[in-house]
Amino acid sequence: MTDLNEYLEETIDDIGGFGLFQWILVILIFGSKITDNWSTLMMTFGGAVPNWRCDLTTLDGLEINEYNISDLAFCELTTTNSSVKCNSRLFEPEMSTVVSEWDLVCERSWIPSTITSLQMGGVIAGGFISGQMADTIGRKLTYASALSALLVFNTAAAFSTSWQMLATLRFFIGMGCGFVSSVNFTFVLEFTTRQSRSLLRFLPCREVFGILYACLCWWLHDWRYIQIGTATLVVPFLLLIIW
Structure with missing residues (x-):
């Protein structure tokens, strides 16, 4: 060789x-x-992960006043008496990734x-x-x-x-x-x-x-x-x- x-x-x-x-x-x-x-x-x-926020319109029975919401990018809101899960998210349209395509967060x-x-x-x-x-x-x-x-x-x-x-x-x-x-x-x-x-x-x-x-x-x-x-x-x- x-x-x-x-x-x-x-x-x-x-x-x-x-x-x-x-x-x-x-x-x-x-x-x-x-x-x-x-x-x-x-x-x-x-x-x-593009910037996103929870779509509040999909949250049934949510009373905003019950929660201290300073950031809309949440997966779940919890108080001593109740818990509300974010079911749908809105992503910024300027950036399209796999994450925003199929909602791959939370x-x-x-x-x-x-x-x-x-x-x-x-x-x-x-x-x-x-x-x-x-x-x-x-x-x-x-x-x-x-x-x-x-x-x-x-x-x-x-x-x-x-x-x-x-x-x-x-x-x-x-x-x-x-x-x-x-x-x-x-x-x-x-x-x-x-x-x-x-x-x-x-x-x-x-x-x-x-x-x-x-x-x-x-x-x-x-x-x-x-x-x-x-x-x-x-x-x-x-x-x-x-x-």
Whole structure:
């Protein structure tokens, strides 16, 4: 195996080292990490809690004078003699998240973090599977399959009709992210010279893409549009990598 590795290293050097093909590959493969990054970060915005208040019109028999209400963002009002539970909430329309979409506050506040946990479980599962798959069918096909999964599942997630449906799709999105994260760096290393690998390892891709994601959220303010934007971004990288 050592002799084979040395032969491959010498072959890369003999055909020009770090040339045009390597630059194209680095730009495409490392650039495509933005799809993994944005897919992973979606719940940082989607799970955010917009400002909200209880809809007092849904509270039957409420005598406001009985309660000292200084903040309308309450789940339940309690006095020595009675208790009134908030059954409906009004969210500020300027920010649309998963929380405001399905009223995931108060007794349902555990759901957004559970969706995120399911997503990260998918990342772990994808990481376990992708290595074996890449060695079996090749890194290019595995990587293209992972990007295709991110395209399909991010698009489907944008049209989720329930938080359960979104949670299921976020798991498969996490698997796609696990595939991309696992295969991404080794895909590039096998075509580049050993002298360049240490520098490639420290390219600040995730940091830059994280800043761009924050700008996207500031611009769109809607988790469904962010899902669609992330899915759309996959298309050019997928086509160019296949090419």
